[in-house]
Amino acid sequence: xxxxxxxxxxxxxxRVRKYSIFDIGNRSDYFSDSSGTKLDxxxxxxxxxxxxxxxxxxxxLELLNKYPEFKICYSFSGVxxxxxxxxxxxxxxxxxxxxxxxxxxxLAETYYHSLSFMYSKGEFREQIKLHTQLIKRIFGVTPxxxxxxxxxxxxxxxxxxxxxxxxxxxxxxxxxFLDGKSPNYVYRPKGAKRIKVLTKNYKLSDDLAFRFSNKxxxxxxxxxxxxxxxxxxxxxxxxxxxxxxxxETFGEHQxxxxxxxxxxxxxxxxxxxxxxxxxxxxxEVIDAYPDRGEYDVPYVLSxxxxxxxxxxWNGNDIQKSAIEKIYSLGHQVLKTRDPxxxxxxxxxxxxxxxxxxxxxxFSDGDVHKYFNPYDxxxxxxxxxxxxxQDLEIRLKRYSSVxxxxxxxxxxxxxxxxxISEKIYKVNRVSSKEVLNEN
Amino acid sequence: MFGxxxxxxxxxxxxxxxxxxxxxxxxxxxxxxxxLPKKNKYSVDYLKFIYAEETTPIHKKYFVNSIxxxxxxxxxxxxxxxxxxxxxLYANSLIDEVERFALIGGQIAGEEEFDxxxxxxxxxxxxxxxxxxxxxxxxxxxVHATGMDQCGGxxxxxxxxxxxxxxxxxxxxxxxxxNLTKKRIIDHYGISGDKINVxxxxxxxxxxxxxxxHELEKYKxxxxxxxxxxxxxxxxxxxxxxxxxxEHCPDTVFIVVGSGDMNNxxxxxxxxxxxxxxxxxTGWIRDRHEIQQMFKMAYIYIMPSVSEPxxxxxxxxxxxxxxxxxxxxxxxSEVAVNALKTNFWxxxxxxxxxxxxxxxxxxxxxxxQNGKAEVEKITWDEPASKVKNIYNKMIxxxx
Numbered sequence: 019x020x021x022x023x024x025x026x027x028x029x030x031x032x033r034v035r036k037y038s039i040f041d042i043g044n045r046s047d048y049f050s051d052s053s054g055t056k057l058d059x060x061x062x063x064x065x066x067x068x069x070x071x072x073x074x075x076x077x078x079l080e081l082l083n084k085y086p087e088f089k090i091c092y093s094f095s096g097v098x099x100x101x102x103x104x105x106x107x108x109x110x111x112x113x114x115x116x117x118x119x120x121x122x123x124x125l126a127e128t129y130y131h132s133l134s135f136m137y138s139k140g141e142f143r144e145q146i147k148l149h150t151q152l153i154k155r156i157f158g159v160t161p162x163x164x165x166x167x168x169x170x171x172x173x174x175x176x177x178x179x180x181x182x183x184x185x186x187x188x189x190x191x192x193x194x195f196l197d198g199k200s201p202n203y204v205y206r207p208k209g210a211k212r213i214k215v216l217t218k219n220y221k222l223s224d225d226l227a228f229r230f231s232n233k234x235x236x237x238x239x240x241x242x243x244x245x246x247x248x249x250x251x252x253x254x255x256x257x258x259x260x261x262x263x264x265x266e267t268f269g270e271h272q273x274x275x276x277x278x279x280x281x282x283x284x285x286x287x288x289x290x291x292x293x294x295x296x297x298x299x300x301x302e303v304i305d306a307y308p309d310r311g312e313y314d315v316p317y318v319l320s321x322x323x324x325x326x327x328x329x330x331w332n333g334n335d336i337q338k339s340a341i342e343k344i345y346s347l348g349h350q351v352l353k354t355r356d357p358x359x360x361x362x363x364x365x366x367x368x369x370x371x372x373x374x375x376x377x378x379x380f381s382d383g384d385v386h387k388y389f390n391p392y393d394x395x396x397x398x399x400x401x402x403x404x405x406x407q408d409l410e411i412r413l414k415r416y417s418s419v420x421x422x423x424x425x426x427x428x429x430x431x432x433x434x435x436x437i438s439e440k441i442y443k444v445n446r447v448s449s450k451e452v453l454n455e456n
Numbered sequence: 457m458f459g460x461x462x463x464x465x466x467x468x469x470x471x472x473x474x475x476x477x478x479x480x481x482x483x484x485x486x487x488x489x490x491x492l493p494k495k496n497k498y499s500v501d502y503l504k505f506i507y508a509e510e511t512t513p514i515h516k517k518y519f520v521n522s523i524x525x526x527x528x529x530x531x532x533x534x535x536x537x538x539x540x541x542x543x544x545l546y547a548n549s550l551i552d553e554v555e556r557f558a559l560i561g562g563q564i565a566g567e568e569e570f571d572x573x574x575x576x577x578x579x580x581x582x583x584x585x586x587x588x589x590x591x592x593x594x595x596x597x598x599v600h601a602t603g604m605d606q607c608g609g610x611x612x613x614x615x616x617x618x619x620x621x622x623x624x625x626x627x628x629x630x631x632x633x634x635n636l637t638k639k640r641i642i643d644h645y646g647i648s649g650d651k652i653n654v655x656x657x658x659x660x661x662x663x664x665x666x667x668x669x670h671e672l673e674k675y676k677x678x679x680x681x682x683x684x685x686x687x688x689x690x691x692x693x694x695x696x697x698x699x700x701x702x703e704h705c706p707d708t709v710f711i712v713v714g715s716g717d718m719n720n721x722x723x724x725x726x727x728x729x730x731x732x733x734x735x736x737x738t739g740w741i742r743d744r745h746e747i748q749q750m751f752k753m754a755y756i757y758i759m760p761s762v763s764e765p766x767x768x769x770x771x772x773x774x775x776x777x778x779x780x781x782x783x784x785x786x787x788x789s790e791v792a793v794n795a796l797k798t799n800f801w802x803x804x805x806x807x808x809x810x811x812x813x814x815x816x817x818x819x820x821x822x823x824x825q826n827g828k829a830e831v832e833k834i835t836w837d838e839p840a841s842k843v844k845n846i847y848n849k850m851i852x853x854x855x
């Protein structure tokens with residue numbers, strides 16, 4: 019028996035607008051680019067909705083209706099869902115329809131798609147809680163399996179997640195740590211008692227996510243029977259094939275004209291031709307299969323690059339200084355109990371901001387490897403740090419009127435928006451708890 | 457190959473480029489005869505030098521004793537003549553010198569054996585064209601700068617313009633040092649893009665000898681301007697930027713190395729804005745080590761050129777680990793990625809970037825490390841092989 023376990027990552031950050039020193043102290047609309055170009059968050063969501071979200075959701079709904087055995091799983095970042103509520107509710111509706119089939123699982127993650135686990139445990143836990151509340155409110159379900167930002171994973175993280183009550187966690191299946199074992203089994207994180215880890219089969223995942231349209235690849239053009247034959251070959255020496263990928267694989271990274279949608283449409287039928295195959299969601303895989311030993315990851319493993327580390331996010335000095343700066347403001351920000359300010363501070367923790375400052379491949383001229391909405395990593399850093407300086411000015415204003423801060427009604431809070439009011443309440447309560455924990 | 461300066465006796469980036477290019481060409485088995493106006497003690501074994509001043513013209517008994525410089529204009533040339541240093545001179549017009557160099561260039565072409573003619577910049581174009589006429593060999597002209605750049609795009613010297621246009625038309629192939637320059641040749645000189653090849657300069661620099669920290673560096677943050685003070689280089693934008701930077705970072709000092717026809721205007725602008733106490737004007741510094749130290753001292757080097765065909769000095773700054781802010785209107789910006797870039801006229805954007813470097817040490821460090829590593833990879837081997845291909849292409853057509 020072998021189960022195909024799909025999980026799709028869906029996230030969009032609040033990109034920081036071009037923000038100069040002349041804006042510091044004068045405007046606090048950090049995410050408000052409306053230029054209709056690559057820093058305009060609404061424009062990006064609209065663009066990807068047309069190319070990916072709508073068509074992929076339609077195909078998947080069709081498949082779920084056609085094959086009762088078909089199952090999938092999503093991990094939505096909170097900031098993504100928030101943006102959908104604000105500017106693309108019809109996209110959200112189509113996701114709800116999928117979830118309503120009862121065969122779509124949703125994973126837990128940090129609301130702000132942050133690397134907070136590395137910098138503040140209290141903040142990390144809080145962001146998971148906020149995410150859980152959001153998922154419950156929108157989809158009416160409660161996640162049981164956790165996935166960390168950028169698939170950042172370690173033994174320590176797994177134990178933390180176990181302590182928070184989750185039954186499973188997602189990780190990259192990297193040979194170095196698998197130590198000769200197959201990624202196609204369920205494992206137990208080192209030191210864990212209960213929680214299980216699902217390891218991504220990155221070869222089969224990347225065949226779709228990265229190589230599908232690569233004409234230089236020896237398997238191009240990949241057809242469904244051949245791909246499925248690789249899955250069938252695992253029968254007898256594996257329990258699950260974890261196909262984890264960005265949702266944008268469908269229609270955005272692999273354009274419609276590559277045939278990716280036809281591939282997706284034909285895939286479940288082909289898999290189900292084999293009597294020993296089925297589809298399972300992550301929590302079903304965890305329930306169905308015993309662990310086959312230990313997965314020992316003593317230091318942080320991610321999905322990225324040959325190094326599978328976090329150096330694309332915190333490898334250079336500008337990234338380090340930006341990320342350390344944002345977390346160093348935590349205590350001051352939370353103390354204000356200003357939900358809007360806390361929300362903004364947390365939006366600035368989203369890992370993408372630091373990714374845009376990556377210079378690793380920039381020098382090699384391989385700029386397209388890392389998509390960057392800024393002209394250069396240095397420009398990304400400059401706007402980000404200017405925003406931080408504005409945030410610090412706002413914090414100083416608080417410290418001078420500290421006593422009245424609790425009663426403060428946040429300026430700039432979008433009263434007309436549902437989500438803002440909810441965030442307002444949520445962040446208001448949460449700040450107190452994180453403060454206590456830290 | 458016709459040039460007019462060669463290190464160590466050079467003023468501008470052109471001498472450096474000629475040295476790098478010819479050295480790499482020799483490694484690729486191209487023999488170069490390098491014709492210079494004036495004799496000097498060169499210790500280079502990969503070139504055969506011919507000095508025009510040693511060649512006695514058949515018709516007239518005079519030689520070219522040149523103070524030709526890369527960016528001499530008729531005005532500055534006149535000024536230099538009267539400085540007295542060049543008392544050996546007989547010519548009082550730069551254009552006359554260009555004509556004489558052309559005459560001798562043609563003569564040399566009749567005496568030497570070679571396959572192609574390569575002329576660097578307008579002062580040698582006439583010589584290149586003459587050599588082509590005499591020998592019937594193909595001519596490639598190498599455009600490091602145009603008269604159009606030097607005047608900031610307005611009212612170029614008509615004589616220089618005519619020489620450039622004539623040579624561009626006569627040449628079989630043209631090498632432009634940047635896409636920017638190629639575009640200029642097409643737009644302003646009406647030359648077909650088909651025969652224009654873009655070959656970016658490389659950057660191979662000597663190593664820096666570490667010196668003690670300068671006193672100034674301990675207390676102030678230094679922003680550097682280095683280059684000719686003329687409209688092409690955007691000194692006025694530098695001053696406007698300085699005024700705004702000081703409002704955010706009062707601890708900054710602006711050092712201006714160089715001189716030029718806008719010298720006084722720049723000083724007046726600084727005085728008028730009330731920031732004279734933040735400026736140091738050093739004039740030209742000729743000592744390489746002193747120049748290197750200037751770069752080392754600076755937090756950032758600014759190249760706000762209005763029109764810079766290449767701007768090798770920006771890469772030299774990166775090589776020395778000093779972050780660079782260059783204008784998009786410079787050829788180097790087509791090559792360098794680990795540098796800050798703005799439009800030359802965008803004072804606010806320039807200020808934003810400079811202040812960020814001054815305020816966030818991590819930004820300067822990252823630019824420095826990555827910039828240095830990047831420049832190390834830009835060698836002359838690739839440009840030389842492109843040039844060699846152009847030679848081969850021209851020779852094949854002849855056969």
